Amino acid sequence: MGICKSTLIGGSQSTASTQDLLDWGKPPVDPPEDEKDPNELVLQSWAFCKAKHSAAKMYHTEADAARNRKLFAWRERPNFIELNCGDDSFFVSNTHRVIGIADGVGGWKKKGVDPSLFSNTLMKNAKLFAETHRKEIDPEVIMDAAYRKTIKDKEVKAGSSTACIAALRQAENGKHYLDVANLGDSGLLLVRDRRPIFRVHEKVHRFNAPFQLAVVPQQFQGRSLSDPVSACVRESIPVQKGDVVVMGTDGLFDNRFNEELAAEAGWIGHTEGTVLRFIPFIGFWFSSIFKDQQVEYVNPYRVVERLVLDTHKASLKTDGNSPWAVMLRQYGAKDAQGGKEDDVTVVLSRVTPRREIVEDSA
Numbered sequence: 583m584g585i586c587k588s589t590l591i592g593g594s595q596s597t598a599s600t601q602d603l604l605d606w607g608k609p610p611v612d613p614p615e616d617e618k619d620p621n622e623l624v625l626q627s628w629a630f631c632k633a634k635h636s637a638a639k640m641y642h643t644e645a646d647a648a649r650n651r652k653l654f655a656w657r658e659r660p661n662f663i664e665l666n667c668g669d670d671s672f673f674v675s676n677t678h679r680v681i682g683i684a685d686g687v688g689g690w691k692k693k694g695v696d697p698s699l700f701s702n703t704l705m706k707n708a709k710l711f712a713e714t715h716r717k718e719i720d721p722e723v724i725m726d727a728a729y730r731k732t733i734k735d736k737e738v739k740a741g742s743s744t745a746c747i748a749a750l751r752q753a754e755n756g757k758h759y760l761d762v763a764n765l766g767d768s769g770l771l772l773v774r775d776r777r778p779i780f781r782v783h784e785k786v787h788r789f790n791a792p793f794q795l796a797v798v799p800q801q802f803q804g805r806s807l808s809d810p811v812s813a814c815v816r817e818s819i820p821v822q823k824g825d826v827v828v829m830g831t832d833g834l835f836d837n838r839f840n841e842e843l844a845a846e847a848g849w850i851g852h853t854e855g856t857v858l859r860f861i862p863f864i865g866f867w868f869s870s871i872f873k874d875q876q877v878e879y880v881n882p883y884r885v886v887e888r889l890v891l892d893t894h895k896a897s898l899k900t901d902g903n904s905p906w907a908v909m910l911r912q913y914g915a916k917d918a919q920g921g922k923e924d925d926v927t928v929v930l931s932r933v934t935p936r937r938e939i940v941e942d943s944a
Contacts, residue, residue, distance in 0.1 A: 606731075609676065609713035617677065617716070620937035623758050623823060624678035625750050630886040631927035632894045633668030634833070656706045661883070668925035670831045671701040671743075673709035678939060679719055680712040681929050682747040683768050685831040687794055690741050693802065700732070700741030700797060707731045708747060721747040721763035726811040729795050742796030742808065744768045746782070746829060750821070750933070758933070760821045765814035766792035769835050772819055773826040776848030778840040783815050789913055792832070824852025827931040833924035834889075836906040837896040846889055850882045850932050886930040893928075897921040 654663045657673070669686035684705050686697030708728035711718075718724065725747050732738055744766025752758050762770055762782050770782040785793045787807065796808035821827075828834075828847045896904060900920040910918035 606710055606714040609710070610716075613676075614716065617936070620935060620940070622936045623750065623752070623821075623933055624936045624939065625674075625681060625827065625931040626678065626882075626934045626939050626942070627674045627681055627929055627931040628882045628886045629662060629665070629672055629674060629927070629929045630883070630890045631665050631667035631670055631672070631925065632890050633666050633670075633925050634894075634897070634923050654702070656709065667698075667927045669697040669701060669743075670833070670925045670927035671698065671705040672829075672927055672929050673705040673712075674929060675709055675712040677712060677716050678936065679751070680708075680721070680724060680747065680749045681827075681829060681931060682708050682721075682724075682745065683829050683831055683927060683929055684743040684745045685766070685768050685833075685925070685927075686741060686743045687796075687807075693740065695740045697741055697743070700738050700795075701743040703732050703735075703738050704728050704743060704745060704795065708745075712749075719749040719751050719761070721749045721761050722811060722814065722816065724749070725763050725765070725795075725814070729811055732795075733797060738797050740797055740799050740802065742794040742798070742806065744792050744794050744831070745814075746770060748827065748829060758821050760819045760827065762817050762819065763811075763814045764817075765809065765811065766794050767832045767835075769830060769832070771828040771830075771835075771840055771843055771847075772821065773828060773844040773848045773851060774822075774824070776845050776851070778844040779825075780819050781840055782817055782819075785813070785815050789909075821933050823933055823935070825933040826851035827929075827933070828889075829929040829931070831925060831927045833897065833922075833926035834893050834928055836909075836924065837893050837904050837921040837926075838889075839905060843889065846892070847885060847930055850885050850930065882930060882932070886928050889928050889930065890926050893926045897923045897926065 651663055657663050669688055672683045674681050682705055684701040686701035688697050690697045708724050711724055711727045725745055746764045746768040748760050748762045748770055750760055764782050767784045767786055769784055771778055772780040793809045793813055794807055796806060798806045798808050826847050828843055902919060904921045906922040907918045907920060
């Protein structure tokens with residue numbers, strides 16, 4: 583584990599100059615030539631989210647739906663645009679190399695501020711930067727550029743969020759690494775053969791007070807947390823074809839243990855040395871034998887949806903064990919049980935050759 587520093591991976595130079603912030607332009611219509619190698623390993627990603635229950639948001643009109651479609655048009659994929667993530671947000675770049683997630687800090691609601699505005703703007707800017715500066719795959723640089731643009735554009739008057747950005751790169755030795763910049767308590771889990779391999783570390787000031795990027799107006803100076811991008815945790819994780827990446831806000835990791843997540847998410851990856859590797863193709867034959875293996879796991883969209891919905895159910899429980907209950911007991915609540923109700927957002931990715939993305943979209 584390491585703390586972010588201003589030096590960049592591989593000695594690369596940031597392309598996020600002050601001038602860049604004035605106008606990043608638009609992403610190219612067609613992929614550049616260097617993104618057409620069918621054997622290049624990339625991140626094939628799916629996402630789903632569910633906002634925590636709110637009586638004020640229980641009913642949505644067609645006008646609400648139309649507003650949301652316009653508000654989230656930057657996500658581009660139709661099934662992403664329709665998602666209601668509450669105060670959370672996420673992005674998947676069309677380079678298939680960079681993904682990110684953010685969790686708007688709900689405490690701003692007490693100050694009359696919509697927490698989702700900051701998190702959505704930050705992720706929108708991160709996606710735009712990743713797609714207009716396609717050779718820049720340092721996650722800290724992407725996070726920093728997105729944050730500085732969020733401040734400079736002044737569309738967000740107040741708010742804050744955690745942020746986690748990951749980028750897949752190939753080193754000079756031919757090996758692949760997932761570089762992660764994580765500020766706060768969102769997180770990322772690497773899964774291989776349906777087992778957790780590595781969990782990215784979080785960074786908090788104290789219990790339930792994560793590090794966060796912020797726009798803090800004058801009247802709230804000194805009363806709201808605000809951290810620099812350089813305070814994030816930086817980690818580089820060796821990855822290989824068939825690995826699965828589970829990126830989620832704290833609503834996921836507070837309510838589900840790593841082993842549970844790996845067992846569910848691992849269905850979209852490559853498994854070795856067991857008949858289980860064949861289940862994605864003939865899972866219905868084994869469903870009566872392996873009770874936790876369902877046919878819907880064949881479809882990655884169903885997998886990520888199931889992950890989120892199962893987590894949402896766990897967050898509403900008042901009994902049983904959970905990572906949140908474990909943490910509460912560590913802080914002295916001896917009888918703590920159940921989950922923590924929260925927004926749940928997951929970006930699920932598979933390390934795969936680029937040709938598989940082309941084949942799926944054909």
